[in-house]
Amino acid sequence: MIIIINKDVQATMEQQSLALQRIKDQLYEANYKLTPQREATVQVLLENEKDHLSAEEIYMLVKLKTPDIGLATVYRTLEMLTELSILDKVNFNDGLARYDMRKEGAKHFHHHLLCLECGNIDEIEEDLLGEVEKIVENRYFFKVTDHRLTFHGICQACQTKTSDSNK
Secondary structure (H helix, E strand, O other): OOOOOOHHHHHHHHHHHHHHHHHHHHHHHOOOOOOHHHHHHHHHHHHOOOOOOEHHHHHHHHHHHOOOOOHHHHHHHHHHHHHOOOEEEEEOOOOOEEEEEOOOOOOOOOEEEEEOOOOOEEEEOOOOOHHHHHHHHHHHOOOOOOOOOEEEEOOHHHHHHHHHHOO
16 A cells, blocks of 8 residues: 655654654753653644644543543643743633644744634734833833733634625
8 A cells, every 4th residue: 555645744744743852852851751641742732733722622632642641631731831831821812721832942922813703813923022022121121031912803804704795
């Protein structure tokens, strides 16, 4: 049997493998091991990197890979990964804590666009607040170590739907 893998799929798999190794190294440096349960959790996070999943959603996906895992184990793993700045915990005012992988080499948490119509969340990778940080540090004598920014509005798809329905 011959299996043909799309080049994009292969590149994604390679990126996930490199990210997994990087996370394993970070855990080792912090005196943690990458247990099978932690690895399953990290794999789910890497496979769903753009989805901003809640702990319960992560748990349900991890349970498909590791049926004997408990919700408390997933919560502990998420907290540990957050403490190590591998993950960021985010809140989009929907009552759920969501988790977002921190990009390799990122000095700051990346920004988000939250659509108030459909709930879609997009990411902005550029650091848009470098100058603002300098102003805050100089004017208020406050050392900025990180920042979070979420723009609330209407995405292009919802704007198109609204303008189409008004015609």
